[in-house]
Amino acid sequence: MFQSFDSHSNPTQHVPRLVALRAELAKRELDGFIVPRADAHQSEYVxxxxxxxAWLTGFSGSAGFAVVTPDRAGVFIDGRYRVQVKSEIDLGHFTPVHWPEIKTAAWLREALPEGGRIGYDPWLHTRREINEIERGLLGSEIGLVPVETNPVDAIWKDQPAPPVGQVRLWPDALAGESAADKxxxxxxxxxxxxxxxxxLTLPDSISWLLNIRGADVPKNPVMLSFAIIEDDGRVAVFTDPAKLGPEIRAALGNQVTVLPPDALIPALTNLSGPVIVDPATAPDQVFRLIESMDTPIREAADPVIMPKATKNSAEIAGMRAAHLRDGAAVADLLCWLEARAPSLADDPLTEIDVCRKLEELRLARGIIDISFDTILGSGPNGAITHYHVSEASDRRILPGDIxxxxxxxxxxxxTTDITRTLPMGNFDPAVRRPYTRVLQGMIAISRARFPRxxxxxxxDALARAPLWAEGMDYDHGTGHGVGAGLSVHEGPVRISRVSDIPLQPGxxxxxxxxxxxxxxYGIRIENLIVVEPAESPDGRDMLGFETLTWCPIDRRLIDPALMSPAEMDWLDAYHARVLAEIGPLVAETTRPWLDAATRPLARG
Structure with a gap:
């Protein structure tokens, strides 16, 4: 119902599309163009x-961009997608570029002649992105040129229409605060x-502020829109009015005005300042329009981001409840998979089969949608960090696969997000060492206590230290923020080397x-956690984490000899809680498996 297994477009079409784009750029006297994986709201899912x-290159990852010149087409991807991209693009015409190690400006300096003109769509890039590229081009004669109409749209003859998903209310009981109070x-x-x-340019900020949820993009229940909030609390929302029925309009009240998208430009050019605009998230074009009227701009973070990131007790209670049902669904799947493992040679099972089974189990527990494209990788596909199975890539799961x-x-x-790694029958015992090191890193974060x-x-280093000791690491952050009934990947808080935002309760x-x-193979173990106050014997203001995710962590892949007594105590206590929390919720046939899967580790 929710999982898409088809590629984004016909692979044979990407080279003709590249040729057509180059012809369009030549008509516009441009020497290149930047094609981001983005909409005007910097959405993860577009x-x-x-x-x-994806239409131009075939690359389907959730982050990246291409730069097309007359003789080059670089596809810029980070560490999550460096394996995946090679299987999705035509390597004879598109070249993977390791980003952010290779900066856009440095690549342009090498690819373009002096005086080169590189086009960009100012609705699809943030002001911060454009400023960074321009700084990198200083001293060269290469110039960035904002375009009025996107040249990709000009050659995309069957481009789908913008979405008109219907909006629903998010109950105050789950929000913990009325929209008027927000x-x-x-x-x-x-x-x-x-x-x-x-x-406001982020759809999840607008959805949170107004206590609504939308259906414009897959997986993230948001309404694509812009909004302007004034210092008296009045809000103008710019979106297709057909998305909001009479019940929604009545709930929003007369302090919230809904206007069509084409009313945004006049509104931006008629503001009186100062106006707060976030350079990290707002389109460059928003700045350009306001600046065209000499209206004072105050560059600052979206004022909704931090209130949204800091959940109240009602939001956390809803997340706890969702995680119990979800943990039971995943436990049912793990039980089913373990039962299937002995017969894999005679009874074939593919990655898509498992995706569909998991969605079936979640549907039975009231799921509205999946929160992101399921990453289900067996054997070598598991090593692709953000692997997304398609009909073309679907792999038969073999005995011994991780x-x-x-x-x-x-x-x-x-909203839930969980990762488990398991063996299908007998496996190479060498996997136990890296698996145990990953588990130790996850436990280290779970047990962390730290001052406000x-x-x-x-x-971040706490999670990596056990792997570093073995000369290992991973090319993604340790953790991302998660919305409450909103985007599963929510900024700005992260557990990552580059994050300097102090953690706060909620x-x-x-x-x-x-x-x-x-x-x-690939290994990842993931729980969701919420920041909470922690006790301190000397009265310091300390914080720690409450675990939200309750589902067994596979014990067969653990090497107990590598673990400390404190780590084993944590895992045993976690599994005891798993049994208590989801034991009454799993299928009757799952309960014996759950009893066994949550037994204490053997110590010797």
């Missing part, structure tokens, strides 16, 4: 209308900042160290 990068809270922030208004399952759901009361003011960047994050051996 509507079919905005899937320009608007008043943000208005108070504007007044303290002496700002007249703020431009299977990585990273998945989540959007429930009526919360510590950021995710400070904690922030929900993933905890997911991993290890990947290209061509063989």
């Amino acid at each position: 509507a079919a209308h905005d899937a320009r990068l 608007r008043a809270r943000i208005a108070a922030l504007l007044n303290r900042s002496e700002a007249q208004a703020a431009v 299977v990585l399952i990273d998945s989540g759901g959007q429930y009526p009361d919360g 003011g510590v950021a995710g960047g400070h904690l 922030m929900i994050l993933s905890n997911e160290p991993g290890y990947y051996r290209e061509g063989e």
